[in-house]
Amino acid sequence: MKGEARAIRNAAAAPPGEPYGAPRAAVMSRDRFDAALAEISSWPGYQATPLHRLDGLAARLGLAALWYKDERGRFGLGSFKALGGAYAVANVLRGKVMAARGLPNVTSQQLLSGAYAEVVRQATVTCATDGNHGRSVAWGAQLFGCACVIFVHEHVSQGRRDAIAKYGAEVREVKGNYDDAVRHAAATARENGWTVVSDTSYPGYRDIPLDVMHGYGVMAAEVAQQLGGAPPTHVFAQAGVGALAAAVCASFWLRWGAARPRFVVVEPTHADCVYRSLEAGRPVVVGGDLDTVMAGLACGEVSELAWEILRGGANAAVALGDGYALDAMKLLAGPAAGDPPIVAGETGGAGLGALLAAQDYPEIRATLALDAGSRVLLLGSEGDTDPAIYRQVVGRSAQEVLA
Numbered sequence: 001m002k003g004e005a006r007a008i009r010n011a012a013a014a015p016p017g018e019p020y021g022a023p024r025a026a027v028m029s030r031d032r033f034d035a036a037l038a039e040i041s042s043w044p045g046y047q048a049t050p051l052h053r054l055d056g057l058a059a060r061l062g063l064a065a066l067w068y069k070d071e072r073g074r075f076g077l078g079s080f081k082a083l084g085g086a087y088a089v090a091n092v093l094r095g096k097v098m099a100a101r102g103l104p105n106v107t108s109q110q111l112l113s114g115a116y117a118e119v120v121r122q123a124t125v126t127c128a129t130d131g132n133h134g135r136s137v138a139w140g141a142q143l144f145g146c147a148c149v150i151f152v153h154e155h156v157s158q159g160r161r162d163a164i165a166k167y168g169a170e171v172r173e174v175k176g177n178y179d180d181a182v183r184h185a186a187a188t189a190r191e192n193g194w195t196v197v198s199d200t201s202y203p204g205y206r207d208i209p210l211d212v213m214h215g216y217g218v219m220a221a222e223v224a225q226q227l228g229g230a231p232p233t234h235v236f237a238q239a240g241v242g243a244l245a246a247a248v249c250a251s252f253w254l255r256w257g258a259a260r261p262r263f264v265v266v267e268p269t270h271a272d273c274v275y276r277s278l279e280a281g282r283p284v285v286v287g288g289d290l291d292t293v294m295a296g297l298a299c300g301e302v303s304e305l306a307w308e309i310l311r312g313g314a315n316a317a318v319a320l321g322d323g324y325a326l327d328a329m330k331l332l333a334g335p336a337a338g339d340p341p342i343v344a345g346e347t348g349g350a351g352l353g354a355l356l357a358a359q360d361y362p363e364i365r366a367t368l369a370l371d372a373g374s375r376v377l378l379l380g381s382e383g384d385t386d387p388a389i390y391r392q393v394v395g396r397s398a399q400e401v402l403a
């Protein structure tokens, strides 16, 4: 046993065969997923990230198949977050140019050409982050040419702060946890006339996080193509505020309808806001310092928009002790016979951590409806986003693992 783990079924999960439906389409829609894919795939350096099939590990875990969507190479930023924050920055700037110049549309290609640099340069975007979202916003700001200020809480590692500063953003520390940093970023933006590009939504603030989430849909679209149309039986998605999980859940539901996979949300035991919310049937806030090695998941409040999808779209949730996430990193680095080595960060390997917990606890395996016929997709949401921490945990650098 590698520590504490527990799982619940979502009593309010939509029954198999329930269509996606208009209320959910008013939140996340096929049109907006398509628009995000068209824009993002036009950016310099765009490439689908690999989907690894891990037959050795599947056999060891008693599963029929296992896939790992490896986001380490996403636009050189190390995580899937590159898709969302930067896409929302592009849309904020497109909106500003359209308003300033009275234009019906402006593309991100036109922003990249520098044609509207005068307008773009006057804008400042900001957000709170655990690391990866801020990196994406900072990269987007640099790519499209506006200013950027990123707020980090006390527990964000120096490596992750440096990676944000590398893209030219000013990084400011806020006392407290992630949720304190979210509130501070919003207040500072109001005072200064900046635009908050947040990955979490709250009452009255929905449109920008919706862009972020539709950007994440690119990952789901790639997976569907890479699988050649045959859906897996299960998807494991790690959740901080739940935006990634909701985006992938919605995208697969729209695409596969009644054949959509069972959807399992994975969180750390001390930051299990989606788990607690599914259990209670309403959003529940988790307090405290949310301490976990899974840095990207240290969030205590589920995003309002994510909740609208996950309350019916999630079938189950797992809460995991840190030991499982660390073991998953090591297992992916020194893989089962025949499988490729994979570099996964503390948060990136959490889905595999949940499968390891299901091996230790038969009741978790039963709750998740895993058996020898299961074909499981893991969202490998990040690589070694903090290389120093990665080396400390795995004992080797990413380069050594992949050599």
Ligand SMILES: Cc1ncc(COP(=O)(O)O)c(C=O)c1O
Binding pocket: 079, 081, 130, 132, 133, 199, 238, 239, 240, 241, 242, 243, 244, 245, 295, 296, 297, 299, 347, 348, 381, 382
């Ligand atoms: C690597 C990684 N995976 C997963 C997540 C969770 O995403 P969300 O907050 O949208 O639930 C994050 C969030 O920062 C992350 O950095």
